[in-house]
Amino acid sequence: MSLPKTEKIWHNGKFIRWDDAKIHVLSHVIHYGSGVFEGIRCYHTEQGPAIFRLREHMQRLLNSGHIYRMDTSFSLDELCKAALDLVQENKLGACYIRPIVFRGYGDVGVDPSGCPIEVYMACWEWGKYLGHEALQGGVDVCISSWNRPAPNTLPQMAKAAANYMNSQLIRMEAKANGYAEGIALDVNGYVSEGSGENVFVVMDGSVTTPPLANSALPGITRQSITTICHDLGIPVAEQMIPREMLYIADEVFMCGTAAEITPVRTVDRVKVGTGARGLVTKRIQDEFFAITSGKKADRHNWLSPVGTPATAPVLR
Numbered sequence: 001m002s003l004p005k006t007e008k009i010w011h012n013g014k015f016i017r018w019d020d021a022k023i024h025v026l027s028h029v030i031h032y033g034s035g036v037f038e039g040i041r042c043y044h045t046e047q048g049p050a051i052f053r054l055r056e057h058m059q060r061l062l063n064s065g066h067i068y069r070m071d072t073s074f075s076l077d078e079l080c081k082a083a084l085d086l087v088q089e090n091k092l093g094a095c096y097i098r099p100i101v102f103r104g105y106g107d108v109g110v111d112p113s114g115c116p117i118e119v120y121m122a123c124w125e126w127g128k129y130l131g132h133e134a135l136q137g138g139v140d141v142c143i144s145s146w147n148r149p150a151p152n153t154l155p156q157m158a159k160a161a162a163n164y165m166n167s168q169l170i171r172m173e174a175k176a177n178g179y180a181e182g183i184a185l186d187v188n189g190y191v192s193e194g195s196g197e198n199v200f201v202v203m204d205g206s207v208t209t210p211p212l213a214n215s216a217l218p219g220i221t222r223q224s225i226t227t228i229c230h231d232l233g234i235p236v237a238e239q240m241i242p243r244e245m246l247y248i249a250d251e252v253f254m255c256g257t258a259a260e261i262t263p264v265r266t267v268d269r270v271k272v273g274t275g276a277r278g279l280v281t282k283r284i285q286d287e288f289f290a291i292t293s294g295k296k297a298d299r300h301n302w303l304s305p306v307g308t309p310a311t312a313p314v315l316r
């Protein structure tokens, strides 16, 4: 797969050409993983393209930077506007937006204080992360032999580039063993999250997800699902989840900007529920996609419309 190029990338407040968005090999981020980033979806709606939960993503970006003492000179409003302008500038409809803040070229040493903080934002056309069929039919996942980082090691409330070395181990191992994804446990053996998704369990009509203290990212889709459950009258709570609960649950699903809401049909080759997408998962999915497609009212103001109607093809 190669990245579908667009015309422009946003860099420190200016648009530059895609091919000019290059950094030096001695940039701090390359050696020490000193970057924080976001993954954001822009959806096609009947009213034109609209970015899902833009402010929440940009706030998490600022929070991630703050944790690592990487505050930028850009405000929340400026970053949100940059994302909207970027999609418009590239004449895209449905797409993926990737802002990143990192320590650039200056000094090579662990102490990053001599390196400038760079902010880039790119966007490109993007389809379904785990495939179209996954959203309906579900995926087969395993429990990873890799744990998520323990508390007070790498902060998991930051969406930091360095965290994704752990995610890569989880993902590569899952793929090598024929699974679509891996779910990692935390340092105490409780369910944490997937390599790029939060995890939900449905049992006896109630929905639960691990608390952030189990080394899970404060996922924005996770938070949206909690709100949707409240709206639909489905009981929802944060709860520590032992590994074996995944095997005996009625339904399990994973969620994230990339995976959206993906049912899990087996865990470690053990069938979950009926081994097909469950009814509660479908209800939540239907509501989520009705809102993100603009078919249902955006009652929580989750969508930020991009200026002009899209001319690009619609990705579904």
Ligand SMILES: Cc1ncc(COP(=O)(O)O)c(C=O)c1O
Pocket (backbone or CB within 6 Å): 039, 167, 193, 194, 195, 196, 197, 198, 216, 217, 218, 219, 220, 221, 222, 255, 256, 257, 258
């Ligand atoms: C490790 C990890 N957990 C959870 C998520 C889901 O977060 P969100 O719903 O904000 O995309 C992601 C995706 O960004 C992730 O990489």
